[in-house]
Amino acid sequence: MDKIKYRMVIQWSEEDNSFLVALPDFLGQYWRTHGETYEEAVINGKEAIESLIMAYQADDEPLPEPLLANLV
Template sequence: MVKYQMIIQWSDEDDCFLVGFPDFPNQKWRSHGDTYSEALNNGIEALESLIMAYELSGDKLPVPKTVSMVT
């Protein structure tokens, strides 16, 4: 199960939602969508492609950042 963060943020400049993966270095924005739902679906595809590219090149995948809930 993939546990990487996905950031979806509206961009007035681009007039669309931008998708980024902060756990991956030098990967500010990787995808986009005209709607939030489209950005989410495109982001999932982009993340899968990014992981495959890392694996095919032999690069080590970054360690996902985690959040711990303190009660």
Template sequence: MKSRYSMVIQWSEVDQAFVVSLPEFGPYAHTHGDTYEEAFQNAQEVLESLLEQYQEMGRPLPEPKVFEAA
């Protein structure tokens, strides 16, 4: 999948798992995985699902955040 949406992958000591947030889709767009790779795969699946849901509902997609060097 080619996407320009952000994924933030962080280790959670509390959950003992990698937690992924998808910032452009709001505070509740999260998933996790036992390994970094699993967390990334799960995030890709969540992102695909979100994109499909937005399109089915006729909602405009959020603008991808763009990194700008200082």
């Protein structure tokens, strides 16, 4: 799982007073998690990616292709 690379977009939200985390390689809801600090948002984003990967695997669904792979 460590070798799979997915994009994580972290953006400050004045409205929510927190950092919002988007995982654009996964279809569906754009904002997946958040954090009160940037560091917390990164940790929560990594956990969200791990949870999504486990859910895809449990459902025997293929993982989405990381878009970064297309840039190399």
